[in-house]
Amino acid sequence: MSSPPVARHKTALTRVALSRPLATAAADGLLAVGESIFDYGCGKGDDIRHLRALGYDIDGWDPTHRPRAERRPAHVVNLGYVINVIESPGERAETLHSAWNLTEGVLVVSARMTWDARDLVGRPMGDGLVTRTGSFQKFYEQSELARWIEEKLGAQPHAAAPGIFYVFRDDAAAQRFLASRVYTYRPRVTIDPQLQYEANQLVLEPLFAFMRHHARAPRPSELPADALQTIHEAIGSLGQARRLIRQVTEDSYWDEVTAHRRAELLNYVALSRFGRRPRFSQLDESLGRDIRTLFGTYAEACVQADRLLLACGDQAMLYVNARSSKVGKQTPSALYVYRSAMAEIPPVLQVYEGCARVLAGTVDQANMIKLSVTQPQVSYLTYPDFDRDPHPTLRSAITVNLRKLTVEWRDYSRSENPPLLHRKEEFLGGDDPRRPLYERLTRSEMRAGLYENPERIGTLNGWQATLAAAGVALRGHRLVRG
Template identity: 60%
Template sequence: MKTPSQAVARHRTAMARSSLSRPVDFALTDNILAPGRTFFDYGCGRGDDLRALSALGYSVSGWDPGHRPAAAKDVADVVNLGYVVNVIEDPVERLETIRTAWCLTQTVLVVSGRLVWEARNLVGRRLADGIITQSGTFQKFYEQDELASWIERALGTKPVAAAPGIFYVFRNDADQQQFLANRVHTYRPRLRIDPHVTYEQHQELLAPLLNFLTMHGRQPRPGELTVEHECKIKAEFHSLGRAMNLIYKVTDDAHWEKVRIQCQSELTVYCALSRFGNRPRFSQLGAGLQRDIRTHFQTYKNVTTQGDRLLASCGNAMMVLMAARHAGVGKQTPSALYVHRNALAELPPLLQVYEGCARVLCGSTPSANMVKLSVVKPQVSFLTYPNFERNAHPTLASAITVNLRHLTVDWRDYSQSANPPLLHRKEEFVSDEDPRRRLYHTLTRAEINAGLYEHPEHIGTLKGWQQMLRSAGKVVRGHRLYNWP
């Protein structure tokens, strides 16, 4: 990165933060910045991320042309190029910068930039492919797909969307594929364990083995459990096989059959989504993922063939509609299926791929707790309803909408709206296993009995719902309906 010119005050873009920046926060949450990995911040600004990570015990360093120009540019496992490519007005220098950061990267490069929706209320004048703000800084705003394509052209490697405006670029194919496999929604049926003295005596010792069997649906190979756990289990039971026999003795065979089916479904969804970009060869997968595939499908071709069929079905509007209408979870409307995030793993595999296609484009949206799967056009929306659990009728704060036909990602803010959309019948959105589902259902029955749902066209927004409550002389406190005092 060259020394900032007099015309563009790049140093003013460095924000003072009291918490981690979004890209670094995502890298921690996604286990990209795992314990033991080194971290270098290319364009670290005032160094707030460096101080926070250092306090967490990470080995960190950083360089910035305005605030740390004399610092060394260190090679590191994880390199962060956080909101740098959007503040460089020279496209050639912008390209040089990301390539330099890539050369320093040993494992994962984290690249972030500002998206077009952030410019809606920004005042400035045009300069090259961006604008000069009133404070004299330059900002280049990207479409999500535009930023992904630019990164791929610059580095010759397809990035993975971590979140809107944030991408990971992996050095190693196996690391990338394991990350993508881990992003597939997982669901496991509840496990009932029969009373057994020996098992109860060794329950804590057997927990890592039980967790592995539950997640992979197969026996662990040497090295897949920690050496410490494996040695302790063998010391007590003489072999992993005997320990597993005890687990199978106190559990139901039908449970493990359900786990096997679920593992197959998740691997199929992963392989369907691996079509985005260049699907890896089997040899490019990590050893654990290879073993999962061999156990549940015998060959890589078997699972990729099923994955391709699923992906093709997502392009068939009638198949999507039929899958949505026969889904065992979620709320049906004429135009969409709405599902709470705790029930996404219970969707049919086709709909999981449909939702996964949208996440391939936009990445994760942690604040979103509801997903809207359109059945009238290829579109998925990630909706944020703050305080969903506590508020009987939460209102919509924001929506990120991914159009799969046009490959666009858009954001709408409802947080300042005086009359935002509002939810009813919360029990219909969540999993059957949600512990609060009965509470939601009880409130819905009370509201139906009070006649509050007789005109659904009037109650879909906050003001309409409040007016209906006033007209009926009712008030909702917590998740109970009362007569107005």
């Protein structure tokens, strides 16, 4: 057999931290100590080393760096940046299949994106490039990668992040993952002091947490066995424990919790339209019970969810909903919302953003979301110094276009005049503790006349010139004489 025309072995990096696909899977709760992981095409084996150090049961194989290792089935299989280094489309598909055949729970597939190729010099070869080091790279568009995985495996890939997809063996596990991705918000609770409650607060905590999350009472099997046992011993029955919680809290609090849980479920059911919407029997049991309790039937939830989905395609509806949003900064063309406040925007807009996430996955660094109301477009913006800097500048933006089905990245890190933010409080949720500090600064900046020419202050240079002209400067979140 002749040697391959490209130097695949040169593609493996030395990693000082966990690779992005495995870090993403860990953040999504897909890696568990005690459940096996297999790194297929593991390169030099750094991910194996990092995860073993954390106590995970992980092994891996690589044709160049670990050729003698046994290829064995595992709950999670990682195929990390492997398919993009294989120049033959046939072998690429075979490799995907081999990794899938070892997968018992979830396959994590990642590949480099077209934007990684921007500054790369290379010689075209097949559907990719041969780089200066002699290695092959095929760069993918997000939707191209999704289509390819689905076509080759006949199973639905779920976007975890740009360039990273999960393929689940089990429908219920896939649905659990999708349901865990909706934004959640729960109002603050006020407890009416009561002796029996206070004496048993710790015992009641798991039940309280369940009721807060699901907006319903649990079946006994839905609580951890030891928690149930302690409730029985300390209070009597689950029913009595639940009544005790209801006695010390307002009905209006539970009405709000119910409204938020309903919105979350509708969001999830709406987005499950992409791909194949699961049958009721394919849903995780607990999720199915939430839907039945809050909507009566799954069919009713689907009807309401489809209405939301339809509304997302209607620009006028998006506009009206953006205008009615109690949180977020409104501009003529968009609503800007800090990530932690996403659960507080109108449900239609949450589904709109969810559609973008179906395509792109979660952009983990992004802390601001821009929902355009003039184009079917959602952007994920990264302001690394949002908390520390009174006027943070934009580092990068990932924009998802829902009509063109594209995901694009724009880098502002080298820009000399990047866009910057004012009035940071407007992006935050209603009860965000950062609001008072930011509001105070806005008031003093307004008094100093700094916002009089809005067209000048949207980027760093104009803003600095405005501060200098007014003879003021910023010290932390305070305006001082310059």
